[in-house]
Amino acid sequence: MHFEFRDTKTEKIINPMFFGFDTQVADTKVPVITSIMAYPMDVFSNVNQSQRPLVLNLSLQKDGSYIADKITASGKIGFGISTYDMSDSNYTKTGVYNVQAFSNGTPVFGYQFDTFGFNEARYVNALLDYDRFKRTGMRTQELFMTTPYPLSIIRTTPENGIISVAPNLTQMYKIEVSDFNNNKVDVIIPIDYSTLPITVLNTPSKQTNYLLKSKNDNNYAKDNVSVFIPANTFYEDFYLDFDVKDNVLTLQDDYTPVHSNLTITFEDTTSTEAELEKMFIASIDGKKLSYNPTTRKGNTFVSYTKNLGKFTLAKDTIGPRITPVNIKEGKWLSKQTDLQLTISDNLSGIKEYNGYLNGNWILLEYDYKTKKLVYKFSDNIAADGRNDLKVVVSDNVGNSTIFETHFFRKK
Template structure:
């Protein structure tokens, strides 16, 4: 009852009074702000945690501290946010700046010192409050394309410093800096029969519903004839002014005959909720067609804090002699809004298609329980709540190959796969791992060994085998020629790759001293910058060692000449 009351109060006003300061933070960039990603936008296995600002397809724009504070965390990684800086502010919020090319001044010197002290490109540091203070507007870094970035841009976040919950920067006045007078766009409306006996437009299967655009910008859908229960889903996106990049919407609200039944509003969420995006989506359709249909109902509730529902969890039941109007309202962060009206009418017309069959197996997985499966030399342990729904699991072991469901089933958390092997000679066992089979390719799953058992904690489904990797990585394509003078070059670069278990470590030494190589995994390049001043006048001897995840190593040795300028 409390949840429903809160939902009704929330729905009474599209946008509640904003409790956040709207003039405290400045823009982190001194160029016009255009979005390449919005807060809460649906991404692979997560909701996007900030705003992505375009940087005119360039790297190197000055990135400014959004307010006074101090650098509280620095994380440098080839993956994720790449080079990222976290600044704590005295008003209780933290700003995050990701995919940077490099830091500036004292911050960059602090990072380089840690990397050389730890002899590692990948570092994470938590400076004390007085170590790296910043003032509002200070240049703390430069924009880039590091980590998992798909192109040059700045990832910007605001978090609650204590709870670490992520907050929508639009609530802090950034809506005034990103021009948006354009309406959200709806591309698809889906209706889903709920339960084996439900029928929609004389069909048991989910259907796409036609929509007609009205002069006021709203939509009216074709009438839906229903027997039983149904739920709805939409595909939608938003556009901002002078920008044709599609981004996510801010609020979706569904009502039946004027009463709220399902909604979400993207003000804040916690990081550990992000994977529930797979429960919100029609995950099977995503995997089979690439379409991202957000389902506005829950057959089996999941604890995503942004969602509010009525007691039926957004599921609608048709009633004889009672016409129903289902309305979906979609808004962006600038209050641009559209709606769809969906007429619903009870019908007892029989279905003209066959019921959607459930492919039964010997293993009914109950998602709320721990589940353990064993055959031959393979066992799988699936903890409770690893999956969102109950389903018949495809589990089999044949000729040493494990088959475990397929990737059309969403997985929320790790489960355990164990292969027992007693036949492989001891000398080869350190080179073995549990591999996923992807067509003709094998891919590495992090694997530990305990005696005869090889164990992997994974979220991957599909086919698995116990594989062996005895081939070392390959180091190639240096950006210089052996024995040549390269005084005018600013970097040393090499390509590194491994075709099976993957790269784990990469290290370089110049004249016997460890040097920093940055790893750009997207281009398979490692890069040393001569600005580190680790070379000497004249001849320089370079040694690079690259190891894969099972310990195979490759060594590359060469020399070049360089003069200090």
């Protein structure tokens, strides 16, 4: 369970601290800074003679602030921060309330969590250094936008947080991070202009035959496969890795953030009707196949997905597995408070399960982590004496498994 405050006109959630909860949660701790990143923006820019993003060294000062080692740079650059907050009463890591970046004292980029729209939630993929997050698990929040996106919490300038390092200009970049109780920590980054040659080149992005324009609709097709990408599905323009080989679709990779659904279509002209009924569009991860919600019309299969990577048409003809945990056929179970079974499926995944006791539908509670179904006798459906149990489990392509048994119970 959870509670929230919403603006009933906009349906935006409102920070509950505005309603007095800041007085109920003791918080004297300043936010924690875990890392600062520097980002050269293009091939004409560098930081410390590198075109690649760099982690900056930080020194903790006596007043609690941080000073980064002075960087040398030229061209357009930006910064990112990894940070979190904690209160006095527990060790739970939470997001910070406010981040504000300044260049020579002028605000250039920031955000504050006063209110937030659920329809904006996926823009967090644009705020994060998504590639770094997927590869390392580090949540670095970029304090700039290479392509603007409409996240309402952000406050920025026409330069969108990107600063230009030019000759004869000494710059000081500062990041202020604070929580709702105004516990604040500062990070200072001194910047000098440099004409030193670049020694670390950035890995060039792969150029393909398919330049995707993020603001336009995009269609791609090869062999029996097509992909439709609506406008604004991605945050930036890039060269799309698209190919079809041996009935396997390659569509970019998992390190590219996706904002909304794209459409993948496979056509099968060789399988029988019986085979088509058990088929779906699967994602490929090594040797593992996973189900994507798929609709079928004739021999055409369609999936609306935010996934990228490799895809193929897969077939699932094996029904789910049902295993009793504390049920023994023909035994008296009077001392038990519940019945337990585990359910699993080897490919397309569980779609539906139903239980019946003596012909009456019963409520089965499912625990996703343990894959366990639990029926509690407290609903008083069980009869004195013999009880007949039936459990039916179906997967996403219609394979079903039925488990039937009987037991005895005295109320």
